[in-house]
Amino acid sequence: MRRYLVLLLFLSLPIEAQQLLFEKTRTQAGYEFEYRWRDADKRQLSLAFTLPHDKFPTELLQPKAYHPKAAQRRIYMALMKHSSELDPRLASVRIQRRGRDLSWSIRTTKASAKQDIQRQLMEVRQSTMDQYLWENYYHRFESFLGQEGIKPDHMRFANESQPPLLPVSQALYQSLNTKERRPYIRLLLGWLQSIPYNPLDNRLESNGSGYLSPPAVILNNVGDCDSKTTLAGSLLATMLPKMSTVIIYLPNHALLGLKIAPLAGEKTLKLDGETYVLAEPTGPALLPIGEIGPDSERAIDTGMYHFERF
Incomplete structure (x- = not known):
């Protein structure tokens, strides 16, 4: 009996992807893959x-790590500048830095002026932070538990990567001769699953330094789940522009939701009233469309996810 149980367990394990060849050659025309x-x-x-060679902006190839101290310093300088421009006869403002916290005190004899200055300072802090995040390709996000954090702006990376990665989309599209969507998705998934995998750092604790942009995944032939899923979404947006696609964030993982008609037995998720078929681009397991890993399934079934649309 034990022998049969071992055999059944072995047969139930997903097949792992095999990358048989990866070659990158620099020529006068560019990088040949x-x-x-x-x-x-x-x-x-x-x-x-x-x-x-010349189609990759530095911002796409080398995403910057997020540094809270640098962001705080930028905000502090903006607040100091705004405070120095206030009429000293109306009010005085003292800005303080304590660790990662910024605070201020306002001295004025007019209550209405204090409220107005308080609003101005909060707007300066918000807009300065937003500008810092935008310049460095980051944005705010909220986990399924309501925890706030900063992560790479995957949607922006996906959108801005579409023009330089057009040859990849064209090569995938030209590999098949069909009007059906599924063969293209199947081809893309198998290719990405075969690219070597790097584990993902905790999004809430990471400074984003392990994330690779879509072009960087290809150039380095490696990527974590956020990186590979962003690349998949970017390529699908070019290959199948009429198909709605979402990235679904799980604890320390990410996968795709595809707006296609589900087949019997495929794992789906309803988001904003629309049904999406789930897919795992990460690998190394060769999971077909509509099949996800057991950890992913548990997270989905217990509501431990949030999502963004490509």
């Missing part, structure tokens, strides 16, 4: 494309 991998049906597939 060639891939070969084995899919879940043990078929050997291939993909080749060229990416021009």
Whole structure:
């Protein structure tokens, strides 16, 4: 009996992706890429494309790590500047820094003036932080538990990566000759799942330094789940522009939601009244459309997720 249980367990394990070849060659035309991998049906597939050297802005290739002290310093200087421009006959403001906290005190004889200055300072703090995050490709997010954090702006990375990664989308699209969506999604998933995987750091604790942008995943042939899922969403937006796609964030993981008609047995999730079929681009498990890992399934079933639309 034990032998049968071991056999059943082995048969139930997902097949792991195999990247058989990765070659990157720099030529006068650009970087030439060639891939070969084995899919879940043990078929050997291939993909080749060229990416021009000059199509990658530095911001896309080398995302900056988020530094709270740098953000605080920027806000402090903005608050000091705004305070120095106030009429000293009306009010005086003292800005204080204590660790990661910024506070201020306002001295004035007019209550209405104090309220107005308080509003101004809060607006300066908010707008300065927003500007700092935008310049560094970050934004605020809220976990499924309501915890607030800062993470790379995956949607912005996905959108701005579409033009330079157009040769990749075209190569994937030209590999097939069909008007159906699923073959393209299946091809994309298998290719991404075969790219070597890096574990994801905790989003709430990480400064984003482990995240790789869509072009960087290709150039480095590696990526964590956030990085690979963002790349998948960016390419799908070009390949299948009429299909709605979402990125679904789980604790320390991410996957895709695809607005396609579900087949029997496929795992789906209803978001804002619309049904999405789930898909795992990360690998190394070769999971087909509509099949997700057991940890992902538990998180989805217990509501431990939030999402963003591409």
